[in-house]
Amino acid sequence: MAPSAHACPICRKPTSPASRQFPFCSERCRTQDLANWATGEYAIPVRATEADEQWETPTDTGSERGRDD
Ligand SMILES: [Zn+2]
Numbered sequence: 001m002a003p004s005a006h007a008c009p010i011c012r013k014p015t016s017p018a019s020r021q022f023p024f025c026s027e028r029c030r031t032q033d034l035a036n037w038a039t040g041e042y043a044i045p046v047r048a049t050e051a052d053e054q055w056e057t058p059t060d061t062g063s064e065r066g067r068d069d
Pocket residue numbers: 008009010011012013024025026029
């Protein structure tokens with residue numbers, strides 16, 4: 001047995017950190033996990049405050065136009 005083996009959070013199948021889908025056992029479970037989040041399956045502690053919104057300020061302010069001399 002491998003007590004340190006990770007289990008897929010969706011179907012509880014053993015997964016390997018070497019897997020591309022880790023921590024999920026498959027892409028299907030990964031998608032299912034996203035679906036759970038989207039449908040509110042998980043309880044998400046909402047802490048959206050006015051102060052938090054300021055953290056979402058984008059850092060890329062369109063510096064595409066470079067100087068040319
Ligand atoms: Zn799974």
